[in-house]
Amino acid sequence: MRRLTLSISVLALVVAACTQAADQTTTTAAGGQPSGQGLLATVQDRGTLLCGVNDAVPGFGFRNPDGTFSGFDIDYCKAVAAAVLGDADAVEYVPLTAQQRFTALQSGEIDVLIRNTTWTASRDGGEGATFLHTTFYDGQGMMVRADSGITTIEELEGSAICVLSGTTTELNLATRMAGIDYTPLTFEDNETLQSAFVAGQCEGWTSDKSQLAGVRSNFPEAEGGPESLVILEETFSKEPLGPVVRDGDSQWAQVVDWVVLATIQAEEFGITSQNIDTFADTDDNAIRRFLGLEITDDEGNTTVFDPGLGLPTDFASRVIRAVGNYAEIYDRNVGPNTPLGLERGLNALWTDGGLLYAPPYR
Amino acid sequence: MTARPPLWRDLRVIRAAAQVAALVAVGLLLYVLWFNLTNNLRRLGITTGFDFLDLPSGVNVADNPISPGAPLRRTLLVGIKNTFALVVVGIPLLTVIGVLVGVARLSTNWLVAKAAAIYVETLRNIPPLLVIFFVFFAVILQLPPPRTPLVFGGLVVSNLRITVPWVETGPGADLYGWALVGGLLVAGGVAWWRTRVYERTGRPHHRVLWAISILGVVAVAGWFLLDGPIRPSLPVVDGQRVSGGFSGLGAYYAMLSALVLYTASHVAEIVRGSILAVPKGQTEAALALALSPFQRLRHVILPQAMRIAIPPIISQYLNYTKNTSLGIAVGYAEITLIVFQAIGNGRPAPQSILLLMGAYLVFSLTISALVNYLNRRLRYVTN
Numbered sequence: 001m002r003r004l005t006l007s008i009s010v011l012a013l014v015v016a017a018c019t020q021a022a023d024q025t026t027t028t029a030a031g032g033q034p035s036g037q038g039l040l041a042t043v044q045d046r047g048t049l050l051c052g053v054n055d056a057v058p059g060f061g062f063r064n065p066d067g068t069f070s071g072f073d074i075d076y077c078k079a080v081a082a083a084v085l086g087d088a089d090a091v092e093y094v095p096l097t098a099q100q101r102f103t104a105l106q107s108g109e110i111d112v113l114i115r116n117t118t119w120t121a122s123r124d125g126g127e128g129a130t131f132l133h134t135t136f137y138d139g140q141g142m143m144v145r146a147d148s149g150i151t152t153i154e155e156l157e158g159s160a161i162c163v164l165s166g167t168t169t170e171l172n173l174a175t176r177m178a179g180i181d182y183t184p185l186t187f188e189d190n191e192t193l194q195s196a197f198v199a200g201q202c203e204g205w206t207s208d209k210s211q212l213a214g215v216r217s218n219f220p221e222a223e224g225g226p227e228s229l230v231i232l233e234e235t236f237s238k239e240p241l242g243p244v245v246r247d248g249d250s251q252w253a254q255v256v257d258w259v260v261l262a263t264i265q266a267e268e269f270g271i272t273s274q275n276i277d278t279f280a281d282t283d284d285n286a287i288r289r290f291l292g293l294e295i296t297d298d299e300g301n302t303t304v305f306d307p308g309l310g311l312p313t314d315f316a317s318r319v320i321r322a323v324g325n326y327a328e329i330y331d332r333n334v335g336p337n338t339p340l341g342l343e344r345g346l347n348a349l350w351t352d353g354g355l356l357y358a359p360p361y362r
Numbered sequence: 363m364t365a366r367p368p369l370w371r372d373l374r375v376i377r378a379a380a381q382v383a384a385l386v387a388v389g390l391l392l393y394v395l396w397f398n399l400t401n402n403l404r405r406l407g408i409t410t411g412f413d414f415l416d417l418p419s420g421v422n423v424a425d426n427p428i429s430p431g432a433p434l435r436r437t438l439l440v441g442i443k444n445t446f447a448l449v450v451v452g453i454p455l456l457t458v459i460g461v462l463v464g465v466a467r468l469s470t471n472w473l474v475a476k477a478a479a480i481y482v483e484t485l486r487n488i489p490p491l492l493v494i495f496f497v498f499f500a501v502i503l504q505l506p507p508p509r510t511p512l513v514f515g516g517l518v519v520s521n522l523r524i525t526v527p528w529v530e531t532g533p534g535a536d537l538y539g540w541a542l543v544g545g546l547l548v549a550g551g552v553a554w555w556r557t558r559v560y561e562r563t564g565r566p567h568h569r570v571l572w573a574i575s576i577l578g579v580v581a582v583a584g585w586f587l588l589d590g591p592i593r594p595s596l597p598v599v600d601g602q603r604v605s606g607g608f609s610g611l612g613a614y615y616a617m618l619s620a621l622v623l624y625t626a627s628h629v630a631e632i633v634r635g636s637i638l639a640v641p642k643g644q645t646e647a648a649l650a651l652a653l654s655p656f657q658r659l660r661h662v663i664l665p666q667a668m669r670i671a672i673p674p675i676i677s678q679y680l681n682y683t684k685n686t687s688l689g690i691a692v693g694y695a696e697i698t699l700i701v702f703q704a705i706g707n708g709r710p711a712p713q714s715i716l717l718l719m720g721a722y723l724v725f726s727l728t729i730s731a732l733v734n735y736l737n738r739r740l741r742y743v744t745n
Binding site: 098099102103106120122123125126127128148158159160165166167168170171173174175177178181182183184185186187188192193195196199200201202203246247248 | 405406407408409420421422423424425430499503504506507508509521522600601602603611612613690691692693695699702703704705706707708710711
């Protein structure tokens, strides 16, 4: 009898396990490509974009006290919604932890993941994810208290370092600290990590430098404010951050990719949300193509350029009107005049010595 | 000869058929779920095997020398070890506290009874995660940082780790260990012999005294003969590091104390209920024999009450074990944290979660098997 009860309970457990796992995958089937329909059409039918975001990194993805979201990544969610749905506010933000994000993407819980996610080969290959054009070129750094007098990572020998669990940051830290004795304290969310750091449990806090700058800018005055923290000089990893979509829907991937590229191209053309109306009668056909304006050929026929991305021909102007070009998004959220105060650096246009380069729009 | 009813009305046939049908239905369900899972995983290009366990984990674990190059399965074992560290220390602790508080709630001393009642009612009605957060944020993090640890009486306390005096082993420690085991066996044998003598002759057995003296002689003589194989080791502060002594991370102590206090409140209620379930006549009989209150509890009430209490207490042990998975909330590297970390670092989630469930299943079944064994041994022998 006892044995029977045991085997039944084991069986029940396996059933429960499978149901859970299957739950996820059935949602994939439902949320992903129902009956061969692409995600683009699904999103347009639904009328809202499900955007997986961060809610705890000021400047990138942050939930304000009033419940709204703001930040660099949030603006890209808005840009995609503006391009696909014509309404930058038709976004449902899904806050995710670092550990949840890929499962949420795989299971179809979100349409696109824009959550300071680093593009790596194994994620591209193993997570069923497609990484799109990088929106922010970042690198990992280390933040310490100014009064600790620490200036190099080697000086952290023997102390504890706080790091978010399940991130590339954690892997880079282990690589960087090879041969240095330290105690990694891994936390699941930024709030607990910050409490531990404030309490002095850990001497160093490692993350992408942009995130550290965000946290530093928002550091409570009661704990000494931003001036009490120093981000060390050294950058010890490449962290290209950008949107991620599910594998297997190249149309949707193109759509999100070209929304990002449009913001970059707009900056290259010098088109901003403020001056876009002045381009209505421009003679530059490259700009007319880009903004979806009518082009008159030598025989007097007017056409509107449609590259066949599945997007409305005027998607770029919708995006620019909604969130502005790359420079505007950058300056509004993380630029030198924000609390984060990040210089453009690698994130400048290629014409200014940076890495931003959009393929020709023709 | 009685005529058999037709097949479709034969109760035995109907029963057998129903069981077969149920089995087939469950089998089909499992097959459909499994097919759906593997199919979807394959479509997304996610691996369906367990080969990922042999790849390096890439991470360090706090207070463990395991290297980032070690295969993931070894890192998972470190997580299991950390979970185990909470379980083996926590279960005896929560049992003792639970029994004490349970008895205290029935005390005739007003203050003791009320204090126990407040403890039980407060902790029993708060979710364990909140208790853990409270202990971590309001107690552990409020300790001084490791830069300026608190040092008193051989104790080094910071919010990163708490170090207590411990022992260090020198040459001959193994031999000394075996000597102690031998001493223990001899002591047990002598105790058994004294019991036999007592049963035959009725002379006082003094078996505890005998056993302790034998063990004491072995311990002291061995220590001098082997020139001090184990010595006390006091923690020494060295910058941010503490050498010597026995160290535990702040998160470990937060988890341990929060979960022990929480689970003990449930155990206390079980103990109280079980004591109340012992018939009143037993107390009165003990009173009639002029037993002291302690003797009454020790020899009459508790032995009967604990027999009632053991099954529900087992389920509290299991709850405790499962609640250790909340360690992820305060950064204690138990098995759940290690598995979630691996998932975050690109390991396939379904297989990893399956492994995690398997680990807790093994933990729970082991604990209930052990305590069930104890339960059988302690049952009334009626012959």
